[in-house]
Amino acid sequence: MKKSDKIYVAGHSGMVGSSIVRRLENDGYRNIIRRTSKELDLRNQSEVTDFFQFEKPDYVFLAAAMVGGIQANNTYRAEFLFDNLMIQNNVIHNAYKVGVTKLLFLGSSCIYPKMASQPLKEEYLLTGLLEPTNEPYAIAKIAGIKLCDAYRSQYDCNFISAMPTNLYGPNDNYDLQKSHVLPALIRKFVEAKSHSENEVEIWGSGNPRREFMHVEDLAEACMFLMANYDQPGFVNVGTGVDVTIKELALKIKELVGFEGELTFNTSKPDGTPRKLMDVSKIEAMGWSHNIPLDQGLQRTILEYSASVNT
Ligand code: GFB
DSSP states (O other): OOTTSOEEEETTTSHHHHHHHHHHHHTTOOOEEOOOTTTOOTTOHHHHHHHHHHHOOSEEEEOOOOOOOHHHHHHSHHHHHHHHHHHHHHHHHHHHHTTOSEEEEEOOGGGSOTTOOSSBOGGGTTSSOOOGGGHHHHHHHHHHHHHHHHHHHHHOOOEEEEEEOEEESTTOOOOTTTSOHHHHHHHHHHHHHHTTOSEEEEESOSOOEEOEEEHHHHHHHHHHHHHHOOOSSEEEESOSOOEEHHHHHHHHHHHHTOOSEEEEETTSOOOSSEEOBOOHHHHHHTOOOOOOHHHHHHHHHHHHHHHHOO
């Protein structure tokens, strides 16, 4: 990518897209295209066609998606499937139509079978049944990977895919019904401390294991893959380290300085028992993450606390 190339970041206001934009700006890219969802509904085929014909971007980071935590995935099953399919179909197809030089599609570690061996290697895709709570989202993301590969094999498009692990960082969603576990727990512990409550509720058993990566690490991996990866198939992006939800809760409790108890609400789903990425493919190419979980958590708690105190 040259500094003057026209780069479209789809989903620039979300946690992932905004992190990619910050990274591009810091690296001196001068021609970044962005549209809010009000300006451009990526689910609308004719709007997306007109936009691509008008802008003709050189590069596309496809970070636009309907996303959420376990409860949002399980509740809005129709939108998680339909909206995500429409967004990625429109963007990928029109990138092909206008001859985009390279496109990076972003998915998620939930594409893997629920009971896949750990750590998750890229070749485990489509070797078993998916986790039911996020099957619609996972099906959409699998379709996106296959669409990129199909346009590559049939039309020679340089479309690649990256599958990040569970992410956190600036611009995350802190809505307790829709968010992922990490921002939800930060909010719950910060509020419990400030209201002098005695306990914080953790959904599920606390036993599932998850791998958490700071979104700045993902943005850096996206830049790395744009520069260095031109193959079919996708690349896992993660830290290679996981913790149980209980361990995560205890870390956040300590960093926040909450002194009460944890309770576990087992009427809420656990979801996949474990999702640990095998990151040997990207590491062999020369990239690995930088921000350890404890450091990322500390930063994120400070940022969240500052945002609610202003
Ligand atoms: O992060 P999370 O919502 O999604 O939940 P997934 C991870 C684990 O944390 C589950 C537990 O076992 C939850 O039950 N948990 C505990 C909580 N307390 C809370 C809480 O207050 N809020 C939330 N949200 N969870 C999502 C997928 O799966 O991960 C998506 O649904 C996507 O499709 C995303 O792949 C990365 O890690 O289970």
